[in-house]
Amino acid sequence: MVDPSLNLPEPPPELAALSQRLCTRIVNEIEQHGPIGLDHYMRMALYEPGLGYYSNGLLKFGADGDFVTAPEQGRLFAESLAGIVMVVANRLNTGFDVLELGPGSGALARDLLMTLNPLPERYLMLETSATLRQVQQETLAALPAPVAQRVEWIDQPPASGFSGVIVGNEVIDALPVCSFEVQADGLMERAVALDASRFGWQLRPPSDRLASAYQKLSTDLDEPLPNGYCSEICVDLPDWFGSVTQSLDQGLVLMIDYGYPRREYYHPDRAAGTLVAHYRHRAHFDPFVWPGLSDLSAFVDFTALADAGLAQGFELAGFTTQAGLLLGSDILQSIETIANDRERLALAGELKRLMLPGEMGEKFKVMALTRGLELNSSAFQFSDQRGRL
Numbered sequence: 001m002v003d004p005s006l007n008l009p010e011p012p013p014e015l016a017a018l019s020q021r022l023c024t025r026i027v028n029e030i031e032q033h034g035p036i037g038l039d040h041y042m043r044m045a046l047y048e049p050g051l052g053y054y055s056n057g058l059l060k061f062g063a064d065g066d067f068v069t070a071p072e073q074g075r076l077f078a079e080s081l082a083g084i085v086m087v088v089a090n091r092l093n094t095g096f097d098v099l100e101l102g103p104g105s106g107a108l109a110r111d112l113l114m115t116l117n118p119l120p121e122r123y124l125m126l127e128t129s130a131t132l133r134q135v136q137q138e139t140l141a142a143l144p145a146p147v148a149q150r151v152e153w154i155d156q157p158p159a160s161g162f163s164g165v166i167v168g169n170e171v172i173d174a175l176p177v178c179s180f181e182v183q184a185d186g187l188m189e190r191a192v193a194l195d196a197s198r199f200g201w202q203l204r205p206p207s208d209r210l211a212s213a214y215q216k217l218s219t220d221l222d223e224p225l226p227n228g229y230c231s232e233i234c235v236d237l238p239d240w241f242g243s244v245t246q247s248l249d250q251g252l253v254l255m256i257d258y259g260y261p262r263r264e265y266y267h268p269d270r271a272a273g274t275l276v277a278h279y280r281h282r283a284h285f286d287p288f289v290w291p292g293l294s295d296l297s298a299f300v301d302f303t304a305l306a307d308a309g310l311a312q313g314f315e316l317a318g319f320t321t322q323a324g325l326l327l328g329s330d331i332l333q334s335i336e337t338i339a340n341d342r343e344r345l346a347l348a349g350e351l352k353r354l355m356l357p358g359e360m361g362e363k364f365k366v367m368a369l370t371r372g373l374e375l376n377s378s379a380f381q382f383s384d385q386r387g388r389l
């Protein structure tokens with residue numbers, strides 16, 4: 001039963017049936033193994049072949065989907081990132097490659113490739129979802145042939161060394177997370193169990209990986225988290241980061257996502273965590289509503305991301321808000337020079353959505369991690385927030 005107070009539109013019967021098929025698989029998993037971690041549940045709800053949110057072929061992005069990401073707003077986001085990519089390209093003596101993680105509809109790839117000059121030798125797309133790959137291929141079909149020839153889809157991070165830029169927008173928030181609750185006698189994991197007629201939470205002792213990730217984070221906090229405090233940890237983040245960046249010999253990793261530095265993420269006031277579901281442009285906090293039809297994500301602990309980078313020999317070259325990044329780029333000046341009023345106004349509206357604090361400007365952060373290269377980019381100098389980490 002979906003809580004009517006959430007006020008969510010009913011899915012049509014065929015989509016409700018698809019969600020039901022996914023629920024049956026998750027129920028089987030729980031009946032076989034007992035309650036499963038939230039990370040296990042998210043993996044199935046998002047990536048179960050043919051049924052999971054990112055694997056079922058339904059529209060996700062844009063006005064008719066469930067949410068709108070920055071590259072879907074228009075070309076300005078890609079243009080501001082292109083400025084940073086060009087700083088890296090100019091530092092490297094040889095050609096450069098771009099690896100995009102989780103390219104979604106392919107909008108960022110399309111607009112970056114239309115802006116970058118010179119073009120990267122290769123534009124690699126690492127996408128876990130077969131159906132999204134198809135969407136990306138359709139989006140990029142509009143590119144001129146010499147540009148499109150640079151694009152390659154890959155199943156695994158590149159095995160041999162490369163130099164250039166790895167970029168991921170809203171990818172880390174889609175990685176499965178574990179959920180925990182602090183109790184008087186220690187940490188408990190919130191696992192997903194079968195309730196009377198739906199899924200529900202059940203507490204159990206934490207896995208070793210969750211316990212050690214929690215131990216590490218609690219040493220960084222100013223005060224212990226209070227009893228009853230619930231939140232999430234992406235225990236997979238360090239290994240995932242290591243695997244996607246292992247072959248980067250020289251270059252930059254650029255991650256954009258909603259999130260906080262650790263002390264703000266695990267602030268005593270944020271006692272219900274950051275897990276959020278998106279369904280038809282409505283955000284809510286019940287991860288068990290229509291699995292497969294709702295996106296599930298958690299905010300990013302950017303201190304954990306910086307730590308993962310430092311552990312792999314990266315340097316923290318920049319941390320700022322999305323608004324700071326745009327203000328530090330030359331996008332504002334370039335809009336002012338556009339003579340066509342209608343175009344200029346449309347771009348100013350797009351810029352507002354990307355930059356305003358109530359929209360994406362403050363909630364979204366941008367982190368730059370470099371290996372074997374110094375990054376002097378004005379985009380990170382306008383509002384350097386590394387001290388918050």
Ligand SMILES: C[S@@+](CC[C@H](N)C(=O)[O-])C[C@H]1O[C@@H](n2cnc3c(N)ncnc32)[C@H](O)[C@@H]1O
Binds near residue numbers: 054069104
């Ligand atoms: C929220 S969407 C963001 C899409 C796109 N980057 C954008 O900004 O519009 C998350 C994307 O990450 C992909 N993804 C999730 N986990 C991934 C992983 N481990 N490796 C690569 N892509 C992944 C999803 O399939 C999806 O394309």
